Amino acid sequence: MDTAFKTALAALREHRAKTAPMDMRAAFASDPGRFARFSLSLDDLTLDFSRAAVDQKAVDLLLKLSEAAGLEAARDKMFSGSHINTTEDRAVLHTALRALSGGSIENDGYDVMPGVREVLEAMDAFADGVRRGTIRGATGKAFTDVVNIGIGGSDLGPVMVTRALSPYRDGPRLHYVSNVDGAHIADTLAGLDPETTLFIIASKTFTTIETMTNARTAQKWIAAKLGQSATGDHFAAVSTALDKVAEFGIDEKRVFGFWDWVGGRYSLWSAIGLPIMIAIGADDFRRLLAGAEAMDRHFKSAPLRENLPVMLGLIGYWHRVVCDYPARAIIPYDQRLERLPAYLQQLDMESNGKGAQLDGSPAITPTGPLVWGEPGTNGQHAFFQLLHQGTDIIPVEFMLAAEGHEPGLGHHHDLLVANCLAQAEALMKGRTLAEAEAQLLEKGVPEAEAKRLAPHRVFTGNRPSLTILYRRLDPFALGRLIALYEHRVFVEAQLFGINAFDQWGVELGKELATELLPVVEGKASADSRDAATGGIVKRIMELRGR
Numbered sequence: 001m002d003t004a005f006k007t008a009l010a011a012l013r014e015h016r017a018k019t020a021p022m023d024m025r026a027a028f029a030s031d032p033g034r035f036a037r038f039s040l041s042l043d044d045l046t047l048d049f050s051r052a053a054v055d056q057k058a059v060d061l062l063l064k065l066s067e068a069a070g071l072e073a074a075r076d077k078m079f080s081g082s083h084i085n086t087t088e089d090r091a092v093l094h095t096a097l098r099a100l101s102g103g104s105i106e107n108d109g110y111d112v113m114p115g116v117r118e119v120l121e122a123m124d125a126f127a128d129g130v131r132r133g134t135i136r137g138a139t140g141k142a143f144t145d146v147v148n149i150g151i152g153g154s155d156l157g158p159v160m161v162t163r164a165l166s167p168y169r170d171g172p173r174l175h176y177v178s179n180v181d182g183a184h185i186a187d188t189l190a191g192l193d194p195e196t197t198l199f200i201i202a203s204k205t206f207t208t209i210e211t212m213t214n215a216r217t218a219q220k221w222i223a224a225k226l227g228q229s230a231t232g233d234h235f236a237a238v239s240t241a242l243d244k245v246a247e248f249g250i251d252e253k254r255v256f257g258f259w260d261w262v263g264g265r266y267s268l269w270s271a272i273g274l275p276i277m278i279a280i281g282a283d284d285f286r287r288l289l290a291g292a293e294a295m296d297r298h299f300k301s302a303p304l305r306e307n308l309p310v311m312l313g314l315i316g317y318w319h320r321v322v323c324d325y326p327a328r329a330i331i332p333y334d335q336r337l338e339r340l341p342a343y344l345q346q347l348d349m350e351s352n353g354k355g356a357q358l359d360g361s362p363a364i365t366p367t368g369p370l371v372w373g374e375p376g377t378n379g380q381h382a383f384f385q386l387l388h389q390g391t392d393i394i395p396v397e398f399m400l401a402a403e404g405h406e407p408g409l410g411h412h413h414d415l416l417v418a419n420c421l422a423q424a425e426a427l428m429k430g431r432t433l434a435e436a437e438a439q440l441l442e443k444g445v446p447e448a449e450a451k452r453l454a455p456h457r458v459f460t461g462n463r464p465s466l467t468i469l470y471r472r473l474d475p476f477a478l479g480r481l482i483a484l485y486e487h488r489v490f491v492e493a494q495l496f497g498i499n500a501f502d503q504w505g506v507e508l509g510k511e512l513a514t515e516l517l518p519v520v521e522g523k524a525s526a527d528s529r530d531a532a533t534g535g536i537v538k539r540i541m542e543l544r545g546r
């Protein structure tokens with residue numbers, strides 16, 4: 001990061017030091033236009049950051065910081081196919097997968113769009129065949145169940161989207177197996193009929209140990225029930241490593257490719273989305289892509305101050321770096337987004353959980369926060385206590401649809417909305433000691449008792465939250481929401497000065513697991529390991545009676 005950036009950051013920190021803690025109640029009371037000034041809309045999508053602890057000057061300084069970080073130029077480099085993933089020497093072009101209304105997009109001198117369209121058409125044809133029952137299992141029966149075997153980016157996106165768009169599912173039932181824990185595949189297969197079950201093996205590299213182990217178990221399950229020759233009819237694959245898929249024995253007509261310029265956690269728009277397409281059909285899958293494309297266009301062209309991903313990123317940076325809040329909670333008041341927190345954990349934490357800047361030097365600020373969450377209202381009855389009264393401040397990101405999919409259950413939805421609004425208000429306004437005391441006295445509690453109890457009923461307030469509102473969770477709205485977060489992660493990465501598109505941090509554990517497998521299997525000694533590993537292995541062997 002250069003001097004201009006450091007100067008802009010110092011100005012931001014100075015402003016925070018002068019104004020913290022910001023009194024949000026007072027800010028709203030003195031400024032009736034606060035919501036209008038600190039919220040942005042794109043069609044039916046609204047991003048409300050009026051309850052973030054920012055004032056106009058903070059926003060101005062954040063915009064200056066983004067200019068000093070060269071945000072617009074970095075964004076343009078991504079869209080134009082530059083190799084911005086410098087540690088892997090790759091372009092980052094997941095946006096091309098949904099750029100279906102545009103022209104050519106070049107990577108290393110060739111137009112990627114004909115390939116993108118070709119794979120999409122092949123997916124259409126396969127998904128349509130499975131949905132209509134013209135593509136069948138070895139015994140001639142149509143598929144009723146599809147099991148996607150993948151992990152990380154080859155699992156989380158499709159799982160999250162399939163669940164989110166369940167009102168649109170009119171194809172076979174979808175199941176997802178990711179964990180190498182045998183319980184996952186065993187429990188999934190327990191309810192399935194091999195004759196009517198199709199497996200999709202989804203792995204960018206086709207080497208991931210969890211996926212390959214589960215894939216082989218699935219292959220054996222089909223072979224044991226229907227005979228070895230049946231396996232070909234019950235498997236399809238999605239990968240960039242077509243040679244490895246061939247080695248595994250899946251017919252090339254059932255293999256859907258993608259490219260090294262699509263990162264795993266950005267891949268649901270590619271053939272990795274095949275299970276989604278089988279569940280909801282090609283038209284709704286294309287609406288999902290169109291929603292993401294709409295957000296791409298907005299991110300590319302809107303001025304920074306009116307740009308939703310930019311402002312979401314800047315507010316995220318403000319909370320993480322300037323206010324030093326360690327985490328962010330993702331709380332969709334939308335039950336069908338129950339897997340969104342897990343999806344965003346990978347998107348955000350695998351992208352921005354880094355300590356080295358692009359040039360290899362240590363990051364000069366904290367980088368990506370801890371991301372976690374659960375849907376509301378369930379979270380209210382679990383961990384909201386800490387959000388309201390705990391000693392750490394954790395900004396909350398609420399998501400809310402104006403209307404649900406259940407016309408007969410509008411009163412449920414009104415209650416859901418009221419709860420979401422109530423939580424944002426409670427976090428912001430809090431309750432003072434005097435208010436807590438007065439409330440107790442009003443209820444007839446004796447004065448001494450009211451004084452004793454009141455401190456436990458104080459809410460400090462001034463706890464920031466954002467609200468993301470949309471009309472309804474349909475494929476277009478979901479695509480737009482996911483792309484909003486993808487670009488937010490990108491914006492924050494530019495300000496952290498890191499590469500959001502590699503994931504070296506997951507490698508060491510993988511290497512050590514490979515070394516430790518023979519030890520756990522009892523084929524190698526634990527003597528060369530540290531005492532803790534040795535002690536646990538010994539105890540496992542004792543418990544297994546070996």
Ligand SMILES: O=P(O)(O)OC[C@H]1O[C@](O)(CO)[C@@H](O)[C@@H]1O
Pocket residue numbers: 151152153154202203204205206207208211264265350503506
């Ligand atoms: O699709 P693959 O190659 O099996 O990888 C699965 C996941 O593993 C990772 O490489 C590391 O966890 C993720 O980035 C990726 O999404």
